[in-house]
Amino acid sequence: MTTATNARRTGSTAVGPHRPSLRVERSLQRSLPEGGRVLAAMDEVGRGALAGPVTVGVVLVDETVGSAPTGVRDSKLLTPAARERLVPRLRRWAPAYGVGHASPQEIDAVGIMEALRLAGERAMAVACAGGLAPSLLLLDGNHDWYTRPEQVGLLGAWDDAVLPVHTMIKADLRCSSVAAASVLAKVERDANMVRLAREGGVAEDYGFAVNKGYAAPDHLAALTRLGPTTHHRRSWRLPGVLRDDEGSPTADGGSRAEQEVQER
Template identity: 65%
Template sequence: MDEVGRGALAGPVTVGVVVVDETCRTAPQGVRDSKLLQPHAREAMVPRIERWALCHAVGHASAAEIDAVGIIAALRLAGMRALADCTVRPDLVILDGNHDWLTAPEDVGLLAFAHEQDVATPPVTTMVKADLRCSSVAAASVLAKVRRDAIMVDLGAPEGEHAVYDWAGNKGYAAPEHLEALRVHGPSVWHRRSWRLPGAMGDDALVTTTDLTPVGER
């Protein structure tokens, strides 16, 4: 599994899952280099990944849900939704990095999302740079990024009401044109309003990208 959009200012956080076993053939060529690919090349890789994997799915948690429960619980929620949509239950989940955001703390459930608790969490192992070392994690990253990018392009369509934020170009991240639009127009309904966003502050103080973290996660 891998996540996309954790550090964005707007839009969902998205988690992809790709399940493989000993019957799966060698991963599609280039999947481990997905971060170096142009968007059209990543999109072209999606059907190859879907044919290769035993099972695949993508889950999302919205900006409003991130505001309600915090980014870590929202990651867990998106991951559980991806697992729920997968027809094969994995015996083990590999997560990129060194933090297990999928397994809920023993004293905390899925907070406001009790209906998601029926999905059992498989054992989790973390692996630094797993998206470079593990083909299934890299493939999950591709699926998540392509799906989330499509959502942000659609939300930021030139003829739409949110075109000023240029989400088609920045995908909701803290690009200069996005920050400037926030300062001028303020946040939209798709922004993570619990974060310290320009245009949502009580003064006109300059906000740097180091300030753009969830209040509950600082």
């Protein structure tokens, strides 16, 4: 959350439900100096999943971009088919965009917040590869997880190279650019999870094609029966999985799934 000591952050805004538009983005752009009014809008998906990557989408918006394609909403409010239909239109509409991932192994190694940063940085690198660079980041939620803590001094002094962040609760419901970033991230992550299931092997037993790695009943039942796979976030407290004294899933829990595949 924005504080008085974080002088380079532009604020944190709470909003109610609205139809997404570019009103917030235009207001923020007007606060920026002329010649640098490119705004980045970012959202994440997969943070609460038990398996698969955490994924971040980012859309860059300049002053010339028009209204977003009809039907753009927070990805959670759209059917899978509606999201997929929107993707080509969003890619044509956005001046630049990117999607980045952090793997389950990275989540286990560095924690979910650092993994979010990694995914966000990767998404931003893709979006900026064409030369368009943002002067401000609009981030969904009330917490700036994008900025690395070491980039903020003891007195709140920021490195000039640090991208200022404006957080907004439920920005994906209010801001077309954030909703677009959410859709791009959701479609790409879902496709990755479907691909895992279709590749066969262990993953198909967990219903990833449908549950996308979240805690659906079929997924939980498979975890209890087979234990975690390499696609699971093994440092987490996975339901139905026994843990050793150090808090890691037991080797037996992970081996049952592998053994069943080998015996097919």
